[in-house]
Amino acid sequence: MTDEQQLVEQARAGSVPAFTELVNRYKERLLRFLLTRCASYADAEDALQDTFVNAYRYLNTYDARWRFSTWLYRIAVNNATRGRQADSEPLTDVADEGGDPLAECIAQSERENLWLSARRLLNDDVYTAMWLRYVEDMSIRDVAEVVGRSSAWTKVNLMRGRQALDEELNSHSENVSKSYG
Known part of the structure; x- marks a missing residue:
């Protein structure tokens, strides 16, 4: 069992620190992805928050045959699709530091x-x-x-x-x- 699978199992058992660790692992990557699909930074942040709320709410439905990231991105795609305004151009970046x-x-x-x-x-x-x-x-x-x-x-x-x-x-x-x- 991988470290991620252990965290998922702990989160399923009600461990808030385990779910927080999963959020910390994925929040920047998911936000960067959502910025390409949402009309504004605020929409992307809302979709990100909805993604993690839905993930927590439906964690017991997660099928361990798939990678957790796959399941999480599917939720993010659904949230971005629901919240997107078609006439606006999506944003594309989250700044990195260093170099x-x-x-x-x-x-x-x-x-x-x-x-x-x-x-x-x-x-x-x-x-x-x-x-x-x-x-x-x-x-x-x-x-x-x-x-x-x-x-x-x-x-x-x-x-x-x-x-x-x-x-x-x-x-x-x-x-x-x-x-x-």
Whole structure:
């Protein structure tokens, strides 16, 4: 039994410190994810809070055959979908500390631009699948569970999402070359 599974079992038995540890492990990653799906920072925080409230409330329904993170992200997706305002552009970052500020700023800007392009080009399920696979490093099986699709659908749409982003980046590079070349 992993440390996380032990914490889940302790939380199921009513241990508040165990559930608090689970919250601390996931709150920043979940907030970063929710910022890409919600209309504002406040909406993302609300969805995050709702996610943990629902997780605590329904902890006894968690199936240990799945990773806890998969179950938690599924709850987060549901909360973000319920609370999202379709006309607003989602936010994309939570600041990290340390390192070379200029290099980090440039790298962060490039990552944000890539994820903004992805958000604009891809439908919600494909975008969510790409985020979970490449940012959260989830397995194909776990991503499929979170988005409510098959593993085959997930693999195909991850490939299509990468192709769409590759085409977007290549067309952007060609336009820059023509402008300055």
